[in-house]
Amino acid sequence: MKRRFMRLAALGMTVVTACSVTGCGKGESGSKENSDDKEAKSEYGYLVDYVDVVNSENAEFYTLAMDGDNIYYSGATSNEDWTTGEVYIKQFNIASPDEQKTIVSYDFTEDSYIYIPYVQVKEDGSLLFIRREYDYSDMDVTGEMSETVPELEGLTGEETITEEYLELLGIDLEEFGLVFDDVKELTVGEVVDMYDALTSDGDSGEEYYYDDNGKTYLVTVDAEGKETSSKDVSEAMKDCYPYSYMLGKDGKIYMQTEVIIGADMDTWEMCMFSLDTESGEVEQYTVGTSEVLGMTATGDGQIVVAKYDDEGEVCIDTWDMEKNKLSGKNEDKLDVMWMESMYAGEGDTFFYSVDNTLYTYDLSEQKNTKLFKLVDWNITADNVSWIGGTEENLIVLTEMYGSSNWAVTLNLMTRVKAADIPEKTEITLGCLYAADTITNAVVEFNKKSQNYKVVIKEYLTDDVEYDAGIAEFNNDILSGNGPDLIDLSSLDISSYAGKGLFEDLYTYIENDAEFSKKNLNESVLKLFESDGKLMAMPSTFSVQMLVSDKSLYGDSALTLDKFAEIVKANPDKEIVDLTGRESMLANLYVCNSDYFVNMADKTCNFTDGTFEKLLNICKDLPSDEELWEQMDGEYEESEPEKVSKGTLLFYNLSLYSPEEYQIAGLLFKNGYNMSGYPSVEGGEVTANVYSDLMAISSNSKYKEDCWEIVKTIFESADDMFNIPVDNDALDKMLEEACTPNMEVDDNGNEVEMPSVYGWGDNFELEIYAMTEAEAEAMKTLVNSVTTLVSSTYNEDVYNIIMEESEAFFEGDATASEVCEIIQSRVNIFINEDN
């Protein structure tokens, strides 16, 4: 009996042990939310219909209101240069979006503009809206305000200000919440400068400038658009520049805005304005000092404020309409780090989005519910302008500026059981972070594709650190479960080359009738070749150059020797902006890495004296740390300012647009040299690719479809701050840069208007249309890139170099000793790959 008991006990222990082993890795912590997510994901989904509200090159969208199935929206259309057009409120039924009816319409010209920021559908079907009108007729041709302060004869500006002077100058201090005591110690000139700054400069000034010329009306029209009332509320609204409009349960319109306070004009306060729609009265309240993240009204008209509480957590507070202040109840924590946007829901609920995810919050139950990741249903979070409806029937309005037109789309989302959603084959797109261009392209592809759905897998999230993300990415690829498509930007491309992991994209380009290799920048594509195969397809790139005065090294190439001479001859000048010895060494190494490490021949070359030159060039520069310490808290002149004053020798040009090319030229009036970082031979041109570097996994089952996605990403590339790899797109970019911006001046003559670029306090450059010669030179430059910053150097080698060089900079080793050690260590790295 005893023996049997012992056996049973032992068996029990064995089972327990076995169970505990099988249970390994399934921790309980944090799993609840995930399991809920999975359940929600597996149980429900959304069927989405897309309704294009606006799809035009010259159109704008302002706001939207809903009344059952009827949608009312305000917007504008215009001619090509926005000199004439109409502002309107249109109505349509969700069931028949093509049948749109114009309720009201106002014409505008280049001297006037109308804006309808708020529309409300009243119970009787009439519409109430806010109309703001702006008059630009007193603006001069340069876009600046006409001189508002008259020059007074006999005044030098050095006189101390008096109330009489203020009157003569026509300056009303009360307009800015100031009294005479606030300025009594200033001179006339200083007061005039302050007045000019407040009325015509800076972001806030722009708002004041509009206000000075603006009128605000509260208008009511019947269902047919016939105006039944119009109240001029301009005076009451003169200090109100709302971020958002909310309909309160007391029938008032609440507006969130910031108001300038204090004599220093630098302090702002979050305020709430309420507009009584019956009387037209406006009242202003202070929201308080807490940092407000967003405001919205719930469906039943409670005003909800998301803010940080004293502990720095995001919480929900409500606006007390009787006491006209925040209720101060901060109990409702949202368990998020920030708030992206908030929208009214139904009843006492509201929607909010954080980190591309949509949530709903029920005020009465103090409970938030995660609905879905917006991108999973083909919505880009950044494009969302409005959300309404219920969890079951959501309406999401998105705005997107495409390659040529402004598209405003209603996403009508009906919640259904997951089983009722047509199945699509999933294609995974892996990346460290999903760039907007990729997300937008994926959304566009998913909307169009009947059979496939691209799912973005980001390896780096708030919870996952870089190394862990890279490790997971590598494991996925090598286990054969990796993404079908990969964005290689931000990754060490060299470590993936030559391993047969990715498809040769040249094959796809050659077999695609829409593509021609000749139409692509071949010098850039060459940077992503491995054994003659194109392992990744970039869409855009930028070029890193050093620009200097022509006299600095004349017509010779910028070699390391020449650069060393220049550094030695100019000990009192800054060489490259904010570049200390470590940064300089890093830049010089990266741009010469092919010379020091030859992966093709499996050799490294740190002991022939060239690397010693690099070390000696850098040793007399201040360390990066010293440099940052020097400028800590100090005003640092901008790079162009330093160049124009002659205190900086080389302008670090990141060439991503024709304007950048022109700026570099304008900075050196006596002629300039444009070169890559100094190299052994000189004349290198270095490219950089920050995003959209797409590769197709050799393991993917859907390679042809992946290619279609690569094409979508390529075609929707953001070339606003990048140079396109597509030669046609580059030609178009240069053509636009060569087209002068002509306007008619006061005398009726057509004059070219420059674009004005400003740095620091006073430094400005005016840029006119690019000349054909400049365009041709820029084209030649971008077509002759020779090296790629992100792929030509290996991080391990880079780390060895930076680590060992420190000993030389600290005086612990000679340059040749350091070179010997680097040679020894890098040699191992090279031999490993041999």
Added chain:
Amino acid sequence: MFLTKVKKQSKKPRSNRKRNRAAASSLFLLPSFAGVMIFFVVPFLVVIYYALIDNPVQKNFVFLDNFIELFQNKAFLLAAGNTIKFSLIAVPLAVVLSLALACVLEKNLPFKSQFRSFFLTPMMVPVASVVLVFQVLFHQNGVINEFIGVFGADKINWFKSDYAMVIIVILFLWKNLGYNMILFLAALGAVPKDVLEAARMDGASEFQLFFKMKLKYLSPTLFFVTIFSIINSFKVFREVYLLTGDYPYESLYMLQHFMNNAFQSLNYQKLSAAAVVMSLVMVVIIGILFVAENHFGKDVEG
């Protein structure tokens, strides 16, 4: 009645009982067996599989190509050479010195137990701390360089010079001597005193006693300590890695550096081939040690 019952029980077939016992034993063994299979055997088979294919994505069978490439790889040859060199120096030193210390501490010395504790303290210090101490000692501006500077000698970059291996050997010995010594002390204590006494009475010298008698009784421990030291010598990578990173000075580049870096650069096939070679070498070494232990210890083992 009672007798009948007993008889009936004893009539139960013997083969059935054996089968039941075997089944029960198997059941108890199952978790361990599953653990060994899942965590050791299957992964090793996967490693062998990876060593025979071109890459984990395309999975083309290349037979011994990876091994051929491995033996042509200069980094592998350097790592293997350094590892063998280190083991050949460090393991005999660890065995001999710990045995010598054990012999000394076996005598009736003052502060004997304090000495024993002293030699065991390195075992209690975490690796990271050990590494920190060695960095402070052997840094360019460290204690050792300061000390030799007193005599007018130039500073030595210890970890990035040919002296690097010496430091790692010292570190290895410092860390492992104590444990080996304790094992030898236990083994020395187990040598039969009467046999030793008889030998003494027969006129055996201390030298003869040690080499002809004690060493034979110590052979199982000697075998274990040697195996243990060889394994630890392969694990010295941990300390070297913490001291010098992925790519140390050439003389410190060990096999595990090669494998670790191959893993980092996604070169699984090279890593797997190296792991297979390394395990084969270990099997051969352990086999040789088994044979040696059987040969030298056969007189004293039952």
